[in-house]
Amino acid sequence: MSTRTTMPARRHASIRRRPLAAALLVALALPGAAFAQTAKEKELEARVAQLEAMVRQLMAQQQQQQAQIGQVQSAQAAAPAAPAAPAQPALQSTPIMATANPGTRFTYGGFIKLDASVTQTNDGDIPDGTVGRLFYVPKAIPVGGGRTGEGGADTDMGVNFSRFWFGADTDLDSGDKLKAYLEFDLFGGGSTAFTGNEVATNTYALTLRHAYVQWNNWLAGQTWSNFQDTAALPDTVDFLGPTEGTVFVRQAQLRYTQGPWSVSIENPETVYTPYQGNMAQVSGDDGAVPDVTARYTAKGDWGHFGIAGLVRQLRYQNGALGIDESGTGYGLSVSGKLNMGADDDLRYMITGGSGIGRYVGLALNNDAVLDADGDLENIDLVAGFVGWRHVFSPKLRGNVFYSRAEYDNETALTGLGITKSAQSAHLNLIYSPLPKLDLGAELIWGQRELENGDRGELRRLQTHVKYNF
Numbered sequence: 001m002s003t004r005t006t007m008p009a010r011r012h013a014s015i016r017r018r019p020l021a022a023a024l025l026v027a028l029a030l031p032g033a034a035f036a037q038t039a040k041e042k043e044l045e046a047r048v049a050q051l052e053a054m055v056r057q058l059m060a061q062q063q064q065q066q067a068q069i070g071q072v073q074s075a076q077a078a079a080p081a082a083p084a085a086p087a088q089p090a091l092q093s094t095p096i097m098a099t100a101n102p103g104t105r106f107t108y109g110g111f112i113k114l115d116a117s118v119t120q121t122n123d124g125d126i127p128d129g130t131v132g133r134l135f136y137v138p139k140a141i142p143v144g145g146g147r148t149g150e151g152g153a154d155t156d157m158g159v160n161f162s163r164f165w166f167g168a169d170t171d172l173d174s175g176d177k178l179k180a181y182l183e184f185d186l187f188g189g190g191s192t193a194f195t196g197n198e199v200a201t202n203t204y205a206l207t208l209r210h211a212y213v214q215w216n217n218w219l220a221g222q223t224w225s226n227f228q229d230t231a232a233l234p235d236t237v238d239f240l241g242p243t244e245g246t247v248f249v250r251q252a253q254l255r256y257t258q259g260p261w262s263v264s265i266e267n268p269e270t271v272y273t274p275y276q277g278n279m280a281q282v283s284g285d286d287g288a289v290p291d292v293t294a295r296y297t298a299k300g301d302w303g304h305f306g307i308a309g310l311v312r313q314l315r316y317q318n319g320a321l322g323i324d325e326s327g328t329g330y331g332l333s334v335s336g337k338l339n340m341g342a343d344d345d346l347r348y349m350i351t352g353g354s355g356i357g358r359y360v361g362l363a364l365n366n367d368a369v370l371d372a373d374g375d376l377e378n379i380d381l382v383a384g385f386v387g388w389r390h391v392f393s394p395k396l397r398g399n400v401f402y403s404r405a406e407y408d409n410e411t412a413l414t415g416l417g418i419t420k421s422a423q424s425a426h427l428n429l430i431y432s433p434l435p436k437l438d439l440g441a442e443l444i445w446g447q448r449e450l451e452n453g454d455r456g457e458l459r460r461l462q463t464h465v466k467y468n469f
Helices: 003-036 039-078
Strands: 105-121 152-158 163-171 177-188 203-217 218-224 249-256 261-266 270-273 281-285 291-300 303-318 324-337 344-355 367-368 377-378 380-393 396-408 418-435 438-451 455-466
Touching: 270 303, 281 303, 303 367, 303 377, 324 377
Parallel strands: 270 367
Antiparallel strands: 105 152, 105 163, 105 455, 163 177, 177 203, 203 218, 218 249, 249 261, 261 291, 270 281, 291 303, 303 324, 324 344, 344 380, 367 377, 380 396, 396 418, 418 438, 438 455
C-alpha cells in the first residue's frame, strides 16, 4: 500500500524538477552567450532599440493628429453652413476712363529726338528758320541765288521732330472693333511771340500729324494718304530721306480696307503755277470732287509689294475774270520692300502721273500751270528711289539710297525758272548702344536743276540722338 502511494509522488516530483533543471541550464547558458557577443553586435542592438522608439513616437503623433482632425470634422458638421463668398471680379490690367467703352485698352508712346546738322550750299544760303534748314527739302536748295562759287555753311540743332502718340482700342461684345489714334510732334509754326525763337527760349508749337478713328474696316480722319506706302521708306537719319522720289501726304480721308485692298476718298487741293510764274506756287480749295485712291498690297516672308492708283479733279476759279476751269489728274505708284536674307533688304518706289505734283517730293513742283487764258495745263512727272539696308550686327545697321524726280514743264507757260529735276544720294550708319536708343549719322548730297540749266547743290552731315519710348 505504501508502495502505491509512493510511486505517483515520486513521478510528480521528477516532473517538477525537470523545468527547474532546464531553467537552471538556461540561466547558466545565458551569461556565456552574453559574454560571447561582440562589441559590433551590441551596437546593432542599440540602434534597433532606438529605431523602435522612434517608430512608437511617430505612431503616437499620427494617432493624435487623426483625433484632432476628427474633432474638427465633427464641429464643422454640427455648425450651420456659411453662405458662399461672392466671386471676386477679375482685375483689369489697364484703367478705364469714365467716358470710355468698357474694356478699352489705352496705349501711348513716341520718341525724343535731337537733330544736329551742318549744311553747305554752293549757290546761296537756305534762310534761317525755314524747313530746309531742319531736314532735306529739295525745293529749298538755292539755285541762282548767288555768284558763281558762292555758298554758305550753317549748323542747326533742334528737337522739333520729337513725337508723342496716344491710342485707344476697344473690342465690343457685338464683335465690332474700334480704334482711336492721335499723334503730335513739335514741328509747329506760328508767331514767335508765342513759340519762342533761337535767341532765348527755343520753344516749339504742337503739330497734329494723325487723328483718326477706325471701325472694323473703316477709317475716318487724318492720316497718310492711301496713295502712299510708308512701309517702303528707307531707314533714315534725316526726317524723310529720299524726298524728291517719295509720295508723301497726310490729309483727311475716308478709307475702306478689305484684305489686301483699300480704297479712299481724300481731301482735294489743287496747287498750280501762275502763267509765267516760274517757281511761284498757289494753292486753292475750289475742287468739288474728292481725290480718289485705290491700293493693293501683297505681303509675305519675302517682304511686300504694293501698287496704288490716284484720280483727282484739278480746278481753278477766278470770279473777277469769270474763269471756272477744271481738269483731271491721275497717277500710278509701285513700291515695296524685298528681303534678301536675314541682314539685307531692298526698298523702292516709282511713281508716274500727270497733275499729281503736290503728292510727290513735298510739292517739289505743281499739279498744273495756267495758260494765258486761265486754263489749266497738267505738269507730268516721274519720280522714284531705291535703297539698300544692311544689318552689320544687332547694334549697327546702315543704308544707302538714291532718289530722283523729273518734270515735264511747258516752259512757254511756266517760264524757265521752274524746277526741271532734283536728285539726292544718302549714306548713313545707325548705332543702337542700348535698346530703343539710336545714334545716327547721314551724309547727304542733293541737287536741284531749273529749266534754264542752272543747278544748285547741297552737302549735309545730318546726325541724331533718338530714344523711343
